[in-house]
Every structure is written in C-alpha cells, then in structure tokens.
Amino acid sequence: MINEKMKEAIQKYGEELTEIRRKLHSEPELSWEEVNTSAFVSEYLNNLGISHRKTEPTGVIAEIKGGKAGKTVALRADMDALSVVELNKDLSYASKEEGKMHACGHDAHTAMLLIAAKALNDIKDELPGNVRLIFQPAEEVGTGAKEMVKQGAVEGVDHAFGLHIWSQMPTHKVACSPGPSFAxxxxxxxxxxxxxxxxxxxxxxxxxxxxxxxxxxxxxxxxxxxxxxxxxxxxxxxxxxxxxxxxxxxxxxxxxxxxxxxxxxxxxxxxxxxxxxxxxxxxxxxxxxxxxxxxxxQAVINDGYSAKLVQKVASEAFGEEVIYDEKPTMGGEDFSFYLDEVPGSFALVGAGNPEKDTEWAHHHGKFNVDEDGLATGAELYAQFAWAYLNE
The missing domain is CATH 3.30.70.360 (Alpha-Beta Plaits)
Structure with a gap:
C-alpha cells in the first residue's frame, strides 16, 4: 500500500518543505485576500509542470493525471491567515504583516500539499487515476470551500481527503476516526x-x-x-x-x-x-x-471506509503507534462542504511539542507548529491518494 519512492522523495524534500512553510508564515494573507499566496502556489505548480487553473478570486485547482485510467481523489489545503497579532517575535520567520498571522496552521497545510504534489508528480506514470489538488481560500470565514465547490473543485471527483495540523496532539501522531470530527x-x-x-x-x-x-x-x-x-x-x-x-x-x-x-x-x-x-x-x-x-x-462527518483507510495508510507509513485517539472537536471546518458532494475524511496531524513551545491553542498569538511534523502531513496526503487509487 505504501509507495516507497514517495516516502524517499518527501524525506529528500524536507528542507524545501520547511522553507515553503516559513515563507508562507512570514507573509500571511487574510480570507479572500490570498493573492500572493495563490500566485506562489501557481508558480510552484508551473515549475512542476502540473496543470492548474485559478478560481475567483484567490483559489487554485490543479490536476495530476495518472499514467493509467482510474478514479479521481481530491486533496485539499487551505491558505488563509487570521487577524491575530503574532507574539512569536523571536522567530526568524515571524509575520511581517502587523495584525495578521498564520495562527491556525494553514501555512503548513499549503506547504505540505505542495510537497505532496511534487512527490505524486514524480510517480504520475504509475498512478492508476488522477489526483485533484485544491488550494482553498477563506476557510477561516467558513465560505471558501462552498465557493470552490461552486467553481468545480469536486466535479468528477470520487473521494476527498483533507487534514489539519493540530497543536493539541503530539508531533507525528495521526487521528482520523469514523463519524463526527468537527462540529x-x-x-x-x-x-x-x-x-x-x-x-x-x-x-x-x-x-x-x-x-x-x-x-x-x-x-x-x-x-x-x-x-x-x-x-x-x-x-x-x-x-x-x-x-x-x-x-x-x-x-x-x-x-x-x-x-x-x-x-x-x-x-x-x-x-x-x-x-x-x-x-x-x-x-x-x-x-x-x-x-x-x-x-x-456543516459538521464534518468522516466516512467509515475513508477514515479506516487513513488509519491503515498511517500505520503502514509510520507505524501503528502513530494512531491517536483524538475526540471530536467543537471547532468548525468548512471541509464539510466537500463531504456534502463526495465521500471522504478529514485527519488531524500532531505538531504539539512542549520542548519546542508548540502546544499553544490554535488562533493564539503564540501558536506555532513543530516542523518535524510537516513531513508526516505531506506523506499522509500523498500516500492516501496512492492507496485510494490503488484500492
């Protein structure tokens, strides 16, 4: 089930993954204002030769076409920041925009999906199907996913998968249970x-x-x-x-x-x-x-088959000890609008580490992520797509 070429590739791209995340963290843009972020994503995809289009006003939808016929799986990352003052002034990559901050980890999500796209693109001739890449604006105001659906984000898609970096879970842990996830x-x-x-x-x-x-x-x-x-x-x-x-x-x-x-x-x-x-x-x-x-x-309700596939992929990719039992949260997530259209699931990837001071709550001015967890998220994106298409 695990593609070893992608595992090796994501490890090789580790420094680049961190650099992308830090660049995005230092240049936050609020909901529906992600002009520079989407331009960066577009340029990165161009350099990889991945076909894509921009949506109005600030989203990006891309497609990696596999070398063999098959289903289409969508992977989603959100891109917007929050109106929060960054309190991590000592970070070399602290926000350059006063009063704006990636205080929820969307910088990490975008970086992880870009690297996952790079790894998937490396083996596209082996893919039995297609991978849709959704870089979504405006999750923080709960309207971005609905607009992306209107603009065709999941047309022709058989399954959708998303994830969220999670400071309340230890680094590298993965949680994805069938049933309710976000309220x-x-x-x-x-x-x-x-x-x-x-x-x-x-x-x-x-x-x-x-x-x-x-x-x-x-x-x-x-x-x-x-x-x-x-x-x-x-x-x-x-x-x-x-x-x-x-x-x-x-x-x-x-x-x-x-x-x-x-x-x-x-x-x-x-x-x-x-x-x-x-x-x-x-x-x-x-x-x-x-x-x-x-x-x-809407409430995010994980499809049973999909959630169990996430657990299986995570166990085989990182070891059974990586699976974490995280209770449903009363937090909101507009990934629910994709699940209104197609089956899928939404996972949490741990990035909380007390030694690195990354256990602050999401939306707090001291929020940060343990960057050792970025590769876990990037590989989970890529390996899930590979596993689903090969099911």
Missing part, C-alpha cells in the same frame, strides 16, 4: 429593543441591558435542559453591545454568539429555541426581540 458552526445575532431614558428614572423605561442580561443567563438552559445529554452542543455568547453612556438607560442591545453541534436535529432545535427564548424574555420586560440565525459550516 457545525453557526452564528446568531439577537437584537432587543426597549425604551431608553434617564438613568435616574427607570420607571419610565424598558432597560435593554436587563433584557439582554436575562437572555444571556437563561439561554444556556437550551443546552442543559432541552437537549439529550448524549448529543453534545455548545451555545456561546461572545459579544454584547448595550447602551450609549453611563447615565442613560439602554434602548437597544445586540448580542452575538455561536452554536456548535454534530446532529442536524439538535441544530434545528437550538435554532428554534433561540427564537423562543429571545421572544419570551423580551415579553417579560415589554421589549421586542429579533433573532438572525446564520447557518455556517
């Missing part, structure tokens, strides 16, 4: 309208601050008291804007939050309950409520 990620906004007035005359007012506060305190019971405890869910209020000044009773309050779960019925239930809770809280105080619920990414 659906939705956004809600609740607007309360009361009646403002002088801070010394509450009897003449409807205090939106009191209404909003009551909602925040009570809405947690949607999860704790209306959902089966065996169906995990999270409702988080992350932002609340109320009032205008210290001595004016607030007329308006705006609350923003997120909902995470794995089960579609649970998702529908929370959507309805937010409306019910907002309206009832508003009615108690004589206020008016308006709820806007935006469905974001």
């Amino acid at each position: 659906s990620a939705d956004i809600f906004t609740v607007t309360f309208k009361g009646r403002g007035g002088h801070g010394a005359m509450p009897q003449d007012c409807i205090d939106a601050a009191i209404v909003a506060s009551s909602f925040v305190m009570n809405v947690q019971s949607v999860v704790s008291r209306t959902i089966d405890p065996q169906h995990p869910a999270v409702v988080t209020v992350g932002k609340m804007v109320v009032g205008t000044r210290f001595n004016v009773i607030a007329e308006n309050a705006v609350i923003e939050g997120t909902v995470r779960c794995f089960d579609p019925e649970t998702r529908d239930h929370i959507d309805k309950q937010l409306q019910v809770y907002a309206e009832n809280v508003a009615n108690i105080y004589g206020a008016v409520a308006e709820v806007d619920y935006i469905r974001g990414t």
